[in-house]
Amino acid sequence: MKSSDSMDKRKVPMFYYVIGTIFLAAVLVVCVFSPSNERSVDRLHSDCLCAKGQGTTTEEMEKLHTNISVPPHESNDDNFALLLRKAATDDKRVIITDVNEAFAAPNSMLDLFLQSFHNGDNIGHFLDHLIIVAMDQKAFEKCNSVHPYCYLNEQPGINLSSEKVYMSKDYIDLVWSKVRLWQFTLEQGYSFLFTDVDVMWFRDPFRHISYYADMTIAADVFYGNSEDHNNNPNTGLVFAKPTRKNIEVMKYWREARERFPPMHEQLVYDNIKYELVSKFDLKVQYVSTEYWGNFCQPQKNFTKLSTFHACCLVGLETKFANLKGVTEEWKTYKSINHKS
Template sequence: MIVQKAATDDKIVILTEVNEAFAAPNSMLDLFLESFHNGDNITHHLDHLIIVAMDQKAFEKCKSVHRHCYLHEDLGSDLSSENVYLSKPYLDLVWTKVRLWQLILDQGYSFLFTDIDVMWFRDPFRHISVYADFTIACDRFYGNPEDHSSNNANTGMVYAKPTRKNIEVLKYWREARQRFPTTNEQTVYYEIKFELASKFDLKVQYVSTEYWGNFCQLHKNFAKLATFHPCCLVGLKDKIAQIKNITEEWKMYKSMNLKS
């Protein structure tokens, strides 16, 4: 029901996930939602955003600040804290999103997934290919948006359409976790991306870091940036500090352009 309420007329939803640590006051959830209001005519996207809470406290915080909140139950682990990279709770947390994507596609909806620490400046939908099966952000982008070999995918921003092929791709991706049990969903994608391309004829559009930016391959051309993800930084405290800096730079850029 929540998906139907949040979806656009053409059956697209925006998804993110949050736990207690990232939903605390002045943490990622507040910064994430604020970015839509600081952005360039993108507040309407909040009407189509579903925030999936990983624990009860995150769910309560979500309900106090947003319309479409969903409590993800039966997770099997305590996912409320800031978890150590590649620990079991961390892996359980990041793998929930692939399961979530599959559930959304199964219901016949397209999704744009965004990590909760991705700041939105402009509409990222303008960089999504209508021809690709998946559109995926990059840690590092090397010029050709269709190049599986060079581009380093980042699953912090992913778009997919509800085709049978894509549902099978996500099922295959989730099952591949058994082959690589100690790593995250993004690294597993690196390991199986050529299998996906050959087995399913999967067409992927990788988005330049000039548009969906990050700290791995830093571009701060605010005339082009649509989103910014603080990947390649470790630790919630450092991420928050750097996001606040980027946000202030964006606000200054926007203010100067309004005056000119």
């Protein structure tokens, strides 16, 4: 009788061990075979680690880490994914800009933008890693005539071809469309530097990016501290790493548009930047206007400038004329100094 009892007692822990092993196997199968459009590879890895007891999250962070990938109709853009693969550097970094018909017209902003790489200080090679996003068919055709990596990003039911009045509905739609592509780029595993097409490039702007930061953003007005969120952000130049955190930030940023319906993406970012810091521990670097210059806080010291942005100017003609003047100043500086 004692022998039988002891045998039964030994069977009980073995029973729980078998049940536990079956449960763990089932969880791992779910992790591995979940549909790809429901989780990114990064999240798949993290979720499986948590299932095996090798990682823990708070209830709040678990909620924030749910459903981080883009919807299927956005994530299945094979054409853009192919361009990313072709244009990326060896360390999976790309440069992205966008244009519509007005900005891509002959002898207009796109031409001036591309020329700036040739006029700059040994930065022509960056064109090999530039993707130009065309918002309409005419801009796409112009891009194809001057550059190898062009992507047509037409928005159904929206005409984005003409110059858009600042803060008009079409303008808002145009600027928000780029944030969707930023999120997609990160989910494909690429870091990006987005540059507005009305930014002139003189030197390598990557040299001003501190890689401790999750994101690096230009400033309209810079107050002296690169980590100070009181700096006025300008999303005409944005660098982001392909991390899960940044993917979640992009999604949260896009969803915040519904809370601020009249605002473009830059103003919404300015309204939620402290939320992003508290929810995601987002580390943001703002670059001094000494290096990423503009017309809001103009500091045209060509010994320091890497880029110059036509922000705080209204109208395509005004932007073009003023940037043309800055370009001529740069050429004069280079001819006098020979080396910058």
